[in-house]
Amino acid sequence: MTEHPHLHATHPEVIKRLKRAEGHLRSVVQMIETGRPCLDVAQQLHAVEKAIAQAKRTLIQDHLDHCLDDVAAPLDGPRRQVLTEFKAIAKYL
Template sequence: MTPFVSHAPHHASHPGLIQRLKRAEGHLRHVIAMIEGQQPCLEIARQLAAVESAVTAAKRALIHDHIDHCLVHQTGDALAETKALSRLL
């Protein structure tokens, strides 16, 4: 399968998305420290769920932004790309 390439060099939403992912990255580092510190598994699992939720929200925001701002300018492969993106939601 050929990867789709966006022709937009930068989206207005990317700085906010980067901030979300950096927070999730810091949170994930905290989870690793919890595991190394032998914290209770339930607490670790809760924190992992929070990280997972943050990453999922970032992914959805990226995909929705791409659909809203990139696919409207494409022809031909836009439907195939939309289908591929929707599988990632």
């Protein structure tokens, strides 16, 4: 079975963030190998963590905004409102 690519408009942004995190992570490894101060290493690890978290958040929000809407299109008003509220509250995760 051949799968079709599942692409969204935000995927290039997610890829950009992940590549940035990848570069930061390589930098962290090099910093540890060369004996850089722990504070410097921790700051770079924090940057990696934030970049990955933002990429994940963008991907999940995009999925909620597009994929769930396709499935929920036939729902009536009250049920549709529950989905709308779920999408709104998910932004705080």
